[in-house]
Amino acid sequence: MRPIVAHISETALAHNLAQVRRYAPHSRVIAVVKANAYGHGLLNAARGLKETDAFAVLNISEAVALREAGYQHPILLLEGIFSAEEMALVDRYQLDIVVSHHGQLQWLLDYQVNIPVRAYLKLDSGMHRLGFQPADYQDALNQLASSGNVSEIVLMTHFANADVPDGVTQAMATVARVTDAQPYQRSLANSAAVIQQPRTHANWVRPGIMLYGATPIAEKTAASLGLKPVMTLQSGVIGIQEIQAGESVGYGSLFTADTVTRVGIVACGYADGYPRHAPSGTPIAVNGVLTRTLGRVSMDMLAADITHIPDARIGSPVELWGNLVPVDAVAQASGTIGYELLCAVTARVPMHVID
Numbered sequence: 577m578r579p580i581v582a583h584i585s586e587t588a589l590a591h592n593l594a595q596v597r598r599y600a601p602h603s604r605v606i607a608v609v610k611a612n613a614y615g616h617g618l619l620n621a622a623r624g625l626k627e628t629d630a631f632a633v634l635n636i637s638e639a640v641a642l643r644e645a646g647y648q649h650p651i652l653l654l655e656g657i658f659s660a661e662e663m664a665l666v667d668r669y670q671l672d673i674v675v676s677h678h679g680q681l682q683w684l685l686d687y688q689v690n691i692p693v694r695a696y697l698k699l700d701s702g703m704h705r706l707g708f709q710p711a712d713y714q715d716a717l718n719q720l721a722s723s724g725n726v727s728e729i730v731l732m733t734h735f736a737n738a739d740v741p742d743g744v745t746q747a748m749a750t751v752a753r754v755t756d757a758q759p760y761q762r763s764l765a766n767s768a769a770v771i772q773q774p775r776t777h778a779n780w781v782r783p784g785i786m787l788y789g790a791t792p793i794a795e796k797t798a799a800s801l802g803l804k805p806v807m808t809l810q811s812g813v814i815g816i817q818e819i820q821a822g823e824s825v826g827y828g829s830l831f832t833a834d835t836v837t838r839v840g841i842v843a844c845g846y847a848d849g850y851p852r853h854a855p856s857g858t859p860i861a862v863n864g865v866l867t868r869t870l871g872r873v874s875m876d877m878l879a880a881d882i883t884h885i886p887d888a889r890i891g892s893p894v895e896l897w898g899n900l901v902p903v904d905a906v907a908q909a910s911g912t913i914g915y916e917l918l919c920a921v922t923a924r925v926p927m928h929v930i931d
């Protein structure tokens with residue numbers, strides 16, 4: 577067996593959920609588990625997050641998987657339904673839906689539900705991705721409010737810039753202008769807003785990335801925000817080279833030694849989801865000691881500098897990211913964000929829930 581494995585910590589998930597409640601003590605929590613729980617495995621993550629008040633997913637199939645695993649929480653379809661036919665499953669599995677355009681509104685109004693649905697009416701507060709325009713919002717709200725198919729309405733928006741300090745001012749002004757007179761509950765905040773925009777917390781917060789122990793805010797580390805990494809991507813050394821000054825490692829000979837260098841070849845590459853763009857110098861840990869990658873990442877392997885880790889040998893454990901190496905540090909070195917790396921771990925990497 578190749579030594580690569582992703583360990584998923586249930587206690588870290590529970591800890592991060594508790595941190596959400598500390599940041600937003602007056603809100604209920606919708607744990608966002610879309611994208612296979614940001615790459616952690618939907619049902620793995622759901623176990624660690626079972627104390628949440630609700631879940632949010634993208635596809636009906638994910639919602640059905642949660643129901644079939646026995647979860648009776650409210651489950652929100654974050655982009656609503658994609659066709660009128662999906663109303664049958666919404667009704668059968670008692671799912672909550674986002675309504676973000678007139679077509680979705682009509683599909684909900686036209687279907688004969690057995691059990692009325694909780695609908696999240698989405699306002700475009702300036703991100704210009706999904707949602708009703710402010711001028712159309714009141715009319716859509718009136719139609720939902722007068723429909724027997726709707727049990728409860730939640731007013732919803734999503735922020736484009738909650739990760740920058742003053743990033744929600746304009747959007748919040750739009751939310752206030754359009755919804756202030758309304759008696760309904762509200763759901764506005766993603767992870768960044770949970771952490772640094774307290775006035776957005778409202779009735780339901782929708783954290784994703786922070787539950788997995790990565791940072792939503794580029795300037796702040798996850799550890800400094802009180803978050804614990806949930807995934808440890810670990811592998812092992814499968815080869816050792818000693819190269820002389822002037823010799824190189826890997827495709828393209830991108831790293832050339834300027835002194836005698838001991839190189840550990842690690843069983844992890846871009847076909848496992850490790851970013852090919854990670855340059856020489858990306859942090860990595862061998863035998864529990866922090867070091868750096870060397871040269872270009874290949875499909876199945878990468879190289880680590882073990883010159884200063886004399887006890888490293890074939891079989892030594894390697895942490896690609898986890899407690900010693902924040903996924904955000906690997907992401908930053910590679911010009912991306914922790915979200916993308918976590919979601920990109922590939923199916924060939926075995927995943928095990930620990931603790």
Ligand SMILES: *Cc1c(COP(=O)(O)O)cnc(C)c1O
Nearest residue numbers: 608734766767768782783784785
């Ligand atoms: C993905 C998503 C979230 C969670 O965002 P994070 O930045 O991961 O906290 C919240 N709301 C909506 C509508 C989303 O699509």
